Amino acid sequence: MVAFVVTFGFSYALYLVLTAGSGIAPWFWSSQELLLGAIVAVVVGLAARTFFSSSRPRAGLDxxxxxxxxxxxxxxxxxxxxxxxxxxxxxxxxxxxxxxxxxxxxxxxxxxxxxxxxxxxxxxxxxxxxxxxxxxxxxxxxxxxxxxxxxxxxxxxxxxxxxxxxxxxxxxxxxx
Amino acid sequence: MILTVLIWVALAIGLSFNTLGIVGILRFPDIYTRLHADTKCTTFGTIFTSLAVVLYALRVYVQTSDGQYISLIFHTLLAVVVLAFTNATSAHAIAQAAHRRGHKPMPSVTDRLEEIRP
Amino acid sequence: MSCWILAVLVMVSLMLLAMVRLFLGPTSADRVVALDAINTLVVASMIVLAVVFRQILFVDVAIVYALLSFIGTLFIAKYLGGNL
Incomplete structure (x- = not known):
């Protein structure tokens, strides 16, 4: 579970960095990008959690x-x-x-x-x-x-x- | 004004290190020394040409405050991080494969890996 | 503006120089080294071209190119090492 959260957070952050500036003036991100990024990050988190943080997943949260x-x-x-x-x-x-x-x-x-x-x-x-x-x-x-x-x-x-x-x-x- | 000079300096440093890397690939005698020239000099040169791009984007952002240039900075930084990490790892992979295939380091004073993996 | 195009031209001529090693290289491992150098230069010139054409998309293409060329190099190395 912790491994999934770490992988999800990392990939979602990476997606948000790459799509920054897509929203209209006061917002950094448009709602479509936020939703799509969350879906993609869930898929990546489920697929890659075993080898992204293998031994001690809690260390990635520090x-x-x-x-x-x-x-x-x-x-x-x-x-x-x-x-x-x-x-x-x-x-x-x-x-x-x-x-x-x-x-x-x-x-x-x-x-x-x-x-x-x-x-x-x-x-x-x-x-x-x-x-x-x-x-x-x-x-x-x-x-x-x-x-x-x-x-x-x-x-x-x-x-x-x-x-x-x-x-x-x-x-x-x-x-x- | 200072930023313009810095952009020129970074671009010049980057291009000269890229040139040195290619010269090293052409000049060095065996594959391991060529890998040294390839990984170190071209990675360092690319970091500096990208730094010139980041400084340019910063200068245009200060002049026009167009948010597009901030995202250019972030994308360039991400590209540099990816490049540095993958270059080091692929150099390691090439060196290990060459040693497994039996390429000896040609002029060499010692080879400790040969002793455990003949 | 023209200094960026000049930088791209320099890097393209460096790629041509590296191709000398790609053709000459006595062993296939030397050719992989030259290919790796050319890939790095392609990424560098794509980042500079993003400034020339004012398109951020070029940098995204450079990131994907770096990752894909990394996978390509890994597989060639694996093939050379004899475990593919």
Whole structure:
């Protein structure tokens, strides 16, 4: 039931954002759009509730998580993204690369946390997630420049690959 | 006036990063490094060209207060979020498929995935 | 106004450059990478075209295009990985 409410609310909000401005002057939405959006959101909620919020649906109702997620994307994530792009641009121009695949224990307990971390790693610091060990939640990461000496170590902590912020801690606070 | 300059700057940054991404795809030696250039540079470039569109819509809204431009802003932001998320996930899918298919990272100093999944 | 059309022209020529990799690419995985880059550029130029033609509908088409090209890329990757 809670899973249905979370999925319904999310899809209805998305529909309302996409159709904003359809009503006449004081109203944002016309009545047809409101009704049709509710019907569509009920159908989507019934169809997708099992895989949209699988393990702990109540966590999706906590507004602090959404605020933290938006703050994370706008703040630390965007700055890391900018730094990573300057780094990759430098390597494209000079051609100075030293690639390799290393193992990084993620330390996340939920699937959503692993997904968040893998996507953050892919978009940020000269790294790209290649594989996931399903049992231990270890990530295998292709780095475009492995710093000398790092290739001999068995595993690398997730905090070491981000340059400026402690992104794994942010993600853990969002998803757990 | 300041907004106009910002629009130009954002558009220039976006186009130059898109160009760098394509140059990287043509220039890098193996598939994993090409994926680096593709995912990071083209996503970042697209974020900045879309930012230019958002700033333009903001400027026109301030001048004319036409509600249509507010909804242009929201739709563009949604498109950017969707694009960033799907680009990261599909890069991950391509990399995993290439490794399963047996493409080795060609110049490489270490390959820990090879050890558990030969 | 003309700067937006210029931006679209630049992105279209970048797509043509990426097509060089699409034709040359030694393996099929390289071709998928080039295709993914072209898809991203198509989405970016659609968003810019929405300003040129003053139609919000272009952005909606860009959102749907991004989602559909994502599904396409996922299935090609699944086929390449050998479990389809």
């Amino acid at each position: 507004p602090r998580r959404w605020v933290r997620a938006i703050a994370y994307v706008c703040g630390p994530f965007f700055l890391e993204l900018a730094r990573a792009n300057l780094d990759v641009a430098y390597r494209i121009i000079t051609g100075r690369i030293r690639p390799g695949i290393v193992r990084v224990p993620s330390g996340m307990s939920t699937d959503l946390g692993v997904l968040f971390l893998a996507n953050s790693i892919t978009l940020t610091p000269g790294t790209l997630t290649v594989g996931i060990d399903e049992d231990t939640h270890d990530l295998f990461i292709h780095m475009i420049y492995v710093p000398p000496g790092l290739e001999d170590r068995e595993a690398i902590d997730a905090r070491e690959i981000f340059a400026m912020f402690d992104c794994p801690r942010w993600i853990r606070r969002i998803t757990e």
